[in-house]
Amino acid sequence: MTLEKVREILEGELVLDAGNPDTEITSVCSSDLMSDLLHFSSEPKSLLITGLNNTQVIRTAEIADIKAVVFVLDKRPDRETVEMAKQKGITLVVTRLSRFTACGRLYAAGLGSCTGVNR
Amino acid sequence: MAQNRHIEGSFHLTGGDFTNAGAASSELKSIMSHLNISPDLVRRAAIATFEAEMNVIIHAVAGVMYYLITPDLIKVVLNDMGPGIPDIEQAMQEGFSTAPDWIREMGWGAGMGLPNMKKNSDEFRVDSVVGEGTTVEIIIKIKEGKTQ
Numbered sequence: 001m002t003l004e005k006v007r008e009i010l011e012g013e014l015v016l017d018a019g020n021p022d023t024e025i026t027s028v029c030s031s032d033l034m035s036d037l038l039h040f041s042s043e044p045k046s047l048l049i050t051g052l053n054n055t056q057v058i059r060t061a062e063i064a065d066i067k068a069v070v071f072v073l074d075k076r077p078d079r080e081t082v083e084m085a086k087q088k089g090i091t092l093v094v095t096r097l098s099r100f101t102a103c104g105r106l107y108a109a110g111l112g113s114c115t116g117v118n119r
Numbered sequence: 120m121a122q123n124r125h126i127e128g129s130f131h132l133t134g135g136d137f138t139n140a141g142a143a144s145s146e147l148k149s150i151m152s153h154l155n156i157s158p159d160l161v162r163r164a165a166i167a168t169f170e171a172e173m174n175v176i177i178h179a180v181a182g183v184m185y186y187l188i189t190p191d192l193i194k195v196v197l198n199d200m201g202p203g204i205p206d207i208e209q210a211m212q213e214g215f216s217t218a219p220d221w222i223r224e225m226g227w228g229a230g231m232g233l234p235n236m237k238k239n240s241d242e243f244r245v246d247s248v249v250g251e252g253t254t255v256e257i258i259i260k261i262k263e264g265k266t267q
Binding site for chain 1: 137138140141144145148158162165166169170173213223225226227228229230231232234235238
């Protein structure tokens with residue numbers, strides 16, 4: 001599924017466009033704990049859905065080869081976070097949906113977990 | 120990478136500096152990405168290194184991260200001036216953390232740091248002296264390492 005399709009499903013607002021709307025998203029990680037993400041994200045090309053809103057999220061995404069981050073509950077990343085994402089080429093989306101609903105919609109649309117299980 | 124070529128360097132880490140937390144691992148990842156090392160190995164090395172770097176930022180006063188990349192392996196050693204780990208076996212358990220609440224609010228302190236380093240390494244060693252500091256050694260073999 002393309003990143004643009006993901007944004008559409010989540011009724012998301014593109015806060016930072018890293019110029020990769022056609023990037024293929026193959027799986028989803030969702031957590032507010034960065035080490036859990038690093039532990040469970042065994043697949044690159046994942047999307048990260050999180051309620052955490054700081055630069056640590058961008059660093060973690062960069063290290064784990066995550067190309068896009070979705071912030072739930074309308075949490076807007078601050079300027080520092082957006083700036084870092086811009087440098088690292090990571091797209092940022094904000095959705096008003098909760099984490100549960102955002103994950104549910106993407107699961108129903110056919111995306112699986114980045115852990116590779118529950119497909 | 121040219122045969123027998125060794126690339127090495129180091130980064131200084133400052134405890135509590137969350138603004139630059141992860142910058143060393145990010146730069147090391149960038150260096151590795153330009154060296155014709157498979158993306159899977161680069162990713163594993165980056166995750167292990169990042170976790171180790173965050174431990175220094177969270178727990179120690181300061182530290183140094185050394186790296187050595189040869190055609191055969193990626194080796195990263197982190198040496199810190201920190202509180203030390205009284206019980207390494209306990210610290211290696213998934214979910215065990217001594218990080219305070221404000222660290223958790225930043226997204227860290229899940230108790231997965233050391234387990235993640237071990238998971239992503241081919242060889243992993245922790246030496247610690249309480250009151251002095253901790254040394255972590257991460258080795259990822261470029262040839263004949265484990266695959267994920």
